[in-house]
Amino acid sequence: MSRSPSSAPPESSTSSGPPPPSTRGGHQPDAPSYFLFLWRAFRTAFDGRWPYYAWMTLLTICALIGANAWAHQVADGLVRTGMSDHVSWGFYIANFTFSVGLAAGAVMMVIPAYLYDDHEMHDVVIIGEMLAIAAIVWCLGFVIVDMGRPDRLWHMLPGLGRFNFPRSMLTWDVVVLSGYLVINLHITGYLLYMRFLGRRPAKRWYVPFVFVSIGWAVSVHAVTAFLYAGLGGRPFWNSALLAPRFIVTAFVAGPAFIIVLLEVLRRVSSYRIGLGPTRTLHQIMKVTVAANLFMFASEVFTSLYAGGAHASAVQYLLFGLHGKSGLVPWMWTAIVMNVASIIILLLPRSHQDGRLLAFACVLAFIGVWIEKGMGLIVPGFVPSTLHELVEYTPSWTEWRVSLGVAAAGLIVLTVALKIALAVLTGRVTIEGYVPSIRPPAPAREVAAE
Amino acid sequence: MxxxxxxxxxxxxxxxxxxxxxxxxxxxxxxxxxxxxxxxLRSHFRELDPEELKDLLSRLEQEASEKIGRPVTMRADPPIEGVQFGYALNLSVCVGCRKCAEACHIENNHDRATNNSYIRVLEMDQGSLDLERGNADYDHPVPQPGKYYLPIQCQQCENPPCVKVCPVEATWKEPDGIVVVDYDWCIGCRYCEAACPYHARRFNWTAPVVPPAEVNTDQGYLSNRIRPQGVMEKCTFCLHRTRRGEMPACLEACPTGARVFGDLADENSPIRWVLANKRVFVLKEELGTRPRFFYFFDK
Known part of the structure; x- marks a missing residue:
């Protein structure tokens, strides 16, 4: 298919690009107008055409399935999972690790926009930051469902509990993740609120935070890597290459998700998204997918050629060990997907063919999800520290709970994007609120509440 | 409309x-x-003042007694001033009978269904210290020719990786060298289990079940009281016994006398004699954990 910015988004009958801020009078912010912003944002979240309702209903059902499975798990204990004292982290922590990468990778929109002053990127920066927010919801969700005692979460609160900072890397992770959430909420919230008021955002209120968020994104994922790399007793993780690998895979998964998301938004939203951002992200992925494959190969070579304790986990991962080979099909699927995706990304055709590019992104996304999820967490435990081979498969409960967490994050992402796009397209402003289905298109521009 | x-x-x-x-x-x-x-809302063990601790212990005692219909004693013996516990194991005489693991199971009120124990015994090939060639699931008469047996439990490291990683300080090293867990503070994240190089930590995947008649009623807050669901636990060198001058249950159960337990700070203790006269080694010395559990061969 041909991809031009105007390629028939459902609502494109009316031009609804954002009006230039200067043409509006601009409102001085005051407390009531902020509440009005929140109220109209809230209304927007509950207003849409039937596909929106269908999508949200589906997500809600998935989230409820997950909530129910989790409630059973808390009542009966983690015995409902496939984990054991040998493989004591599994699917949840795998998904957590991947989600941190997604959160970090989402700022790949921000870096070109601000570091290289790419103006086309500026318009879609908010989308990347919304993804970062949703990804942090995934992170928090996957950590909480992995806890044996979620009722004791308050033991982690500094002041109330005993927060083992700075010794425990897990406390570092709590600090960087919550800081990252706050920064992204501030940037997106401020930019949208200013657009809502019809005012030009003041640089000093967001540009410094944008630069902090770029550095912070790297720290978020480096800290997560150090969580594993710092454990001397787990040779598979105890590698200096782990943090660089994490960053590179983050910059695969983040852009891959955003390219597909932009493609979807071009179809379901009237917000004009040019092809520039997709092109930039495509270029980034050409480098990161290849770099990731190289780093993986480098890890495999180092372990297998030298042999010894470092080799057995890699051997288990890629070829199976002593007849146990639970991860082998997963891992080879990931390798095939990553290789296929880099081949497609390098094909000139992928620059013209949006579907082909999206396909490559899906391959890379799933490839990294396997490699950095199950492919990273499980071999840390197989063989165990006493070299026992106990395998792990996620249980039905783990799949359902994970589905629920994924759905909860997608609800956050959908609602956040719904609000953002309504504000960016000028449908929700201080002056008025235009419901998305009525009144009919011609009367849409400015309508009173 | x-x-x-x-x-x-x-x-x-x-x-x-x-x-x-x-x-x-x-x-x-x-x-x-x-x-x-x-x-x-219970506080961290180390934040309780003596009065609160007394109240808490008597409440736990009462709860535990009511649950099994027999009187339970719940104590929190403090570390003895100046004592540094250490353990040594003679690999030349250990026959791999796993009596120690069984004694641990009973002493520490382990879940019966999972047959849990803080001790794992590896059957090793003569001539190799490579754990990769060990087997913990052997099921045949012992000792087998050409094999020796390597029991592994918490090494009570000087530099414990598990303590370092705990996000809420639910596990710490006591002044006498024992690494303990506050079962009522642990959040169950299992980071310590990932960090331990010796497979010494266990998680309560569900609420442990011990038939009332089999419960060991001599219980310690930081050691063998029945653990709640969803928290970590580990070997404490039976501190409810050893802090009263008794020997750990695994030592008493050993039929070959392979185990030597004592005070590393006391020059005349048997364990100091072992350290001075045998060529001892520790497991995974290269990791810098500095275990307080020593192994040696006699011959």
């Missing part, structure tokens, strides 16, 4: 959603029913 219909549909949808959420979360009630506000 249309607007009204739309609004009532929304209200209906929202109430349906809220109702479904309540139903989905219903199983949680089984968990919250067993959780009192007092338990929820």
């Amino acid at each position: 249309d607007k009204l219909k739309r609004r009532s549909l929304k209200v209906l949808g929202a109430s349906l959603g809220a109702g479904a959420f309540a139903v989905a979360m219903e199983p949680l009630r089984a968990f919250t029913a067993g959780l009192t506000l007092d338990q929820f």
Whole structure:
């Protein structure tokens, strides 16, 4: 298919690009107008055409399935999972690790926009930051469902509990993740609120935070890597290459998700998204997918050629060990997907063919999800520290709970994007609120509440 | 009219959603029913003053006694001033009978169904210290020719990786060298289990079950009281016994006398004699954990 910015988004009958801020009078912010912003944002979240309702209903059902499975798990204990004292982290922590990468990778929109002053990127920066927010919801969700005692979460609160900072890397992770959430909420919230008021955002209120968020994104994922790399007793993780690998895979998964998301938004939203951002992200992925494959190969070579304790986990991962080979099909699927995706990304055709590019992104996304999820967490435990081979498969409960967490994050992402796009397209402003289905298109521009 | 219909549909949808959420979360009630506000708000063990500790112990004692219908003693013996516990094991005489693991199972009120124990015994090939060639699941008469046996439990490291990683300080090293867990503070993240190089830590994947008649009623707050669901536990060198001058259960059960336990700070202790006269080694010395559990061969 041909991809031009105007390629028939459902609502494109009316031009609804954002009006230039200067043409509006601009409102001085005051407390009531902020509440009005929140109220109209809230209304927007509950207003849409039937596909929106269908999508949200589906997500809600998935989230409820997950909530129910989790409630059973808390009542009966983690015995409902496939984990054991040998493989004591599994699917949840795998998904957590991947989600941190997604959160970090989402700022790949921000870096070109601000570091290289790419103006086309500026318009879609908010989308990347919304993804970062949703990804942090995934992170928090996957950590909480992995806890044996979620009722004791308050033991982690500094002041109330005993927060083992700075010794425990897990406390570092709590600090960087919550800081990252706050920064992204501030940037997106401020930019949208200013657009809502019809005012030009003041640089000093967001540009410094944008630069902090770029550095912070790297720290978020480096800290997560150090969580594993710092454990001397787990040779598979105890590698200096782990943090660089994490960053590179983050910059695969983040852009891959955003390219597909932009493609979807071009179809379901009237917000004009040019092809520039997709092109930039495509270029980034050409480098990161290849770099990731190289780093993986480098890890495999180092372990297998030298042999010894470092080799057995890699051997288990890629070829199976002593007849146990639970991860082998997963891992080879990931390798095939990553290789296929880099081949497609390098094909000139992928620059013209949006579907082909999206396909490559899906391959890379799933490839990294396997490699950095199950492919990273499980071999840390197989063989165990006493070299026992106990395998792990996620249980039905783990799949359902994970589905629920994924759905909860997608609800956050959908609602956040719904609000953002309504504000960016000028449908929700201080002056008025235009419901998305009525009144009919011609009367849409400015309508009173 | 249309607007009204739309609004009532929304209200209906929202109430349906809220109702479904309540139903989905219903199983949680089984968990919250067993959780009192007092338990929820309990302080960290090391923040209790002597009065609070006394109250807490007598309350736990009462609860535990009521549960099994027999009197339980619940103690929290403090470390003895100047004592540094250490353990040594003679690999030349260990026959791999796993009596130690069994004694641990009974002494420490382990879950019966999983046959849990803090000790794992590896059957090793003569001439190799490579754990990769060990087997913990042997099921045949012992000792086998060409094999020796390597029991592994918590090494009570000087530099314990498990303590370092705990996000809430639920596990720490006591002044006498024992690494303990406050079962009522642990959040169950299992980071310590990932960090331990010796497979010394265990998680309560579900609430442990011990038939009332089999419960060891001599219990310690930081050691062998029956653990709650969802928290970590580990070997404490039986501190409820050893801090009263008794020997750990695994040592008493050993039929070959392979185990030597004592005070590393006391020059005349048997363990100091072993360290001075045998060529001892520790497991995974290269990791810098500095274990207090030593192994040696006699011949």
